[in-house]
Each structure stands twice: as structure tokens, then as C-alpha cells.
Amino acid sequence: MFSYIFILLIQIQIAFLYHLTIDTSNKIDETQFNCLTNYTNSTIIIGGGNGKVDPNLAYNLDQINSSEMMFIGIYITPSINLPVLDQIKPILDVLMPYSSLLPFVFYNVTFDSQNNWSQNFSENIQFITTLLDDTWAYANTFVGIYTDKISWTKITNNSALPDFDSYVFLWERIYSGSQNCSNTSTPFGPWNDPDFLRYSISPSQECNVVFNQDLWCSLGLDSSDFHPFFENIKLAKLKKKFH
């Protein structure tokens, strides 16, 4: 549906410019969010759920809404053992009142939770495709996958997700320890470059919050190229901070 917009985004000259972001599922109050704003340049990904709605999700969304934090999205750990809509809808329903803040929903596709996946590649590919399709249809957000090359190969046999029409963003787990988006295992699957990187295996702590350290690689886009969706995510603040 919005595939032409994603193609436009891909074709935009991607600078080596990146910026730090963090991800966490810990409970964070408004003071901590405002404190973290300075550390992360306002971007954060928060836990959405792993088999059940993350108990901190509603609280964290409320605090983000009141804070200076810009927000990127949430991550969800899905399971092939449950029907797609039945497992994503409870989480996305919590998100709906904050939909103007939310550009991304990421799905955790790693081999850490082997029981969440089938041994049949086709089943896994169909499941992932349905996850992405249904999220797009239900919540109208951009969708992304959190994975690494080994996990993607083990779960999907390095599929390019041929049946998913739109662009799926890659949040790559690489643990290079380096704040450099060139340290990547791409190309693999449908991706030539990462959009986000988790570059450090060690959690960090600032503002009394423990979090994982990431990079937003595809930042550097000129604001005039932003899809209208991004215009809903406090674009003015982004421009002020980074341009």
C-alpha cells in the first residue's frame, strides 16, 4: 500500500550519520524519560510483550506522552503456537491511543526462543508474513524485524519474504561493540542494509534505567522526504535536534 513511499525512503541518500537510541522493557517514569532524552537524543524502543502484554507498556506509553521523548516504537516477541491476530491485538490495542507517537512495531525473530518457531521454514515464513501484514492492517504502523543473520537463516532459510508487499525495516543484532552502522552482516534476507543496530551485548545504565544500546542507522533523511506518518512523530523536535 505504501510501498512507493518505502522505495522513496530507500533511494534517499543515506549518510553515515546515525544516532544513538536505546531499548528497554523496564518501567520508566517521566523524570527518567526526560533525563534519558539528553542521553539518547530522544529516541527509544520499549517492550510490548512476550507471550503477554508487557506489564510496563501502558505506564511507559503514558510517561512518554508526557515527556520530551520522541519514541520509535515497541518490540514484540511472537509465537508460532498462537494465532497471529489473537496475540498481537491485545498489545496493539494498548498502543492505539498513542498511535500518533508510534511509527514502528518490531518483531523479535531470533533463535533464542526456539520453541516459538516451527522446524518448517515455510510455516515460519508464512507466520512472519502474516504478522507483518496483520500489524500493518490493524495498527497502520511501519513494521520491522529484530534479528541477526544466523537466526534469520535458521528460522526462514534466509527468506526474502516474497509475499510481503511493503518494506520491512531491519533492526539487526550484531554486537560489534562499535557505534558504526557499517559493521553489519547484511545483505541477508530481504535487507541490503540495517535500519537499526543493537551494537552492544552489554546493557548500560543511565538515569537509573538499565537499557540496551542501539543505533538508528537510517536517520539523516531530509525532513521533506518524510512520509506523512513521520510527521505525526514530533517532527519539529527531530528537526530541531538533528538538523
Next chain:
Amino acid sequence: MKILQIIFSLVLASYVFATYGLDMSIYQGDPALSDFQCLKKDGYDFAILQAQTSNGGYNPYVKSQFEKCHQAEINYVDVYIFPDVSKDAASQIHTTVSKAIGDGVLTGKNMIWLDIEPYKWSSNHQTNIDFIAAMISECEKVYNIKPGIYSNWNSWSEITGGTTRFSSYQIWYPHYDGSASFSDFEPFGGWSKPNIKQFQGTTSICGTEIDKDFY
């Protein structure tokens, strides 16, 4: 002043006499009996449990959820069916309803609700109307109790074009405004007065998660 007192009394009455309930699905799995006992203690007196999941399968937990509701003295328990529009309407109803009867989840005294919300429906309204009609017909044939419909003005318009063909069936509508009141109801599909409202989505409570309902 008297008018204000009357209005206040009516508003208060609507809250005092409201009956609160919950609905849950396969997503909640098999909550502990203590969760249901807690919900009962918190004032939830009815439940609507998912019998058929969003991919057309039978909820493997519905029997246990049903039994625990009753053990916790949540005695008014209905079920809902999430249609799989890629499969034959009558067959899936026959399969799910038969299984639910066999499990004791459909007792001949409780209701089936058909979940009509946007999910892979055809863009052709008549196709969808015919599908809903076929589900209803099979429900009445297998179970002999008129089903109800779960939908709201937006979903109903999108899926059926706003047909009034099913207005003689009860309506359970979702509108997540957090308010246990029918004052927000917007007449649609021939319905002018709702039967149940789902007023709040996924809520963590009593060790599980529920959607909140009332009538």
C-alpha cells in the same frame, strides 16, 4: 435544581445497576482459578470467552476458562466466534459449535456472539452479508439459539455497507472510551439500542488480562 437532581440520580443509577463483565481469548491461555475468583470479587459477573480463534481454530483453553468462571461463580458465560472468512461459513460454525457443545461450554442457555470486525473480509459487501447470514443460519440450526453480533458502526459499515438485515439480533459493540455507559452509542445497522458494550481493551488485572464489558 430538581431537574439536576433527577439527572444526577439517573446517571448514578446507570453506574449502580451496571453489570460488569470481561472477555478473553486464546491469548490469555489458561488463567488460574484464583484469577477468576479475584475478578468475581472485583465485581465481574459475566464473561464472554473466545471459542474460535482468529485463524479459525478452536480455542484449546475455552473449556478450562469456562469451568473456572463457574467455579469462581461468574455464572453468566457466553462464547464468541471469530470468523475465518477464508473457510466455508457454515462448516466452521458447525465444527466450532459442535465442539463447544461437546465440551459443555455451550449449554443451551448461553449465547454465541459473532465477532464482525475488520480482518480479511472481502471488499464486496454482499459477499460479506451472505457470509454472516450463513454463519447465523448454521448457528440457529446447530444450537437453536439466536446468536448475537459483535461490531460497531465503523466496522459494520466497512464490512457490510451498513446493512440492517440483522437488526433483530442482539448487538455487543466495542468503543474503548473507558466509560461503562451507552451514551456514546451511535445507531447503526438498524440497531438503536445496544445490549452489551466493550468499553476498555486489554487491561491487566487479577494476574491476567481482560477486555472490560458492561450492560
